[in-house]
Amino acid sequence: MPAPLDSFDDVAPALHRxxxxxxxxxxxLRHWRGTVPAEEVLHVETDPRWADTDAFVExxxxxxxxxxxxxxxxxxxxGGESTLAACxxxxxxxxxxxxxxxRQLGARKASFAAMDTATGLTGMEHGGITPVGLxxxxxxxVDPRLLDLTHVLLGSGLRRGKLIMPGKALAELPGAVLVDGLGRA
Known part of the structure; x- marks a missing residue:
């Protein structure tokens, strides 16, 4: 199957991997719901050394x-309560x-979650966390700008792979809330 992003040689439906x-x-993926079929979520093997964005793009x-x-x-x-979310x-x-x-969390204070908390509760690796399976x-x-992309390159949950999916599918992920101004340059 040809890659929607020509930088990869070996792309297959994630359901096959x-x-x-x-x-x-x-x-x-097994319990996928939405207008975009699960078969359109693709997987590509990548080298874990290049998982972080800067290294990956380079x-x-x-x-x-x-x-x-x-x-x-x-x-x-x-008030002593903690709420976790993904962005x-x-x-x-x-x-x-x-x-x-x-503001979205209605919190007095917000921060990035501790790595052990993020990986422990998601079951995913640091540097590979994905919105699929949270x-x-x-x-x-979700930053709404992503929905306009034909394909979005995401973590796969592990550092040794990436998911590629249509941008419009992101709005249909469980718990998805479109938030203007979420990402700043």
Whole structure:
């Protein structure tokens, strides 16, 4: 199958590569709902050394940056209560944690979640967290600019692979909330 982003030689439907994905992502793909068929979620094997955005773009090509998105886990605190959520923004943007995210969570304070918390609760690796297969009770804040992309390059849950999916499918992921101003340049 030809890659929607020409930088990869070996692209296949993620449903054909469940062995290369963590359990939460496998479960999400098996129980997929939405107007975009699960077969349109693609997987590409990548070298884990290049998982972080800057290294990935340098190794695989700068033309991927406009199609690339990062998923980060955030924590909001208010009155001793902590709420976790995930944020999906273009890779060239930074999540507005102290403004937009804090307001979305109704929190007094917001920050990036500790790595052990993010990886432990998602069942995914640091540097590979994806919005596919997040805990069911989490909100997923999505930068609406991503929906206009024909394909978005995301983590696969593991550092050794990426998912490629139509941008419009992001709005249909469980817990998805479109948030203007989520990502800042």
């Amino acid at each position: 469940l062995h290369a994905l963590p359990v939460p992502v496998v479960d999400a 190794h695989y090509g700068a033309e991927l940056l406009p199609f690339s998105a990062n998923c980060v886990v955030v924590a909001g605190k208010r 999906l923004v273009p890779s060239a943007a930074r999540v507005d944690v102290n403004g937009t995210v804090r 805990p069911a009770d989490w909100a997923l804040f």
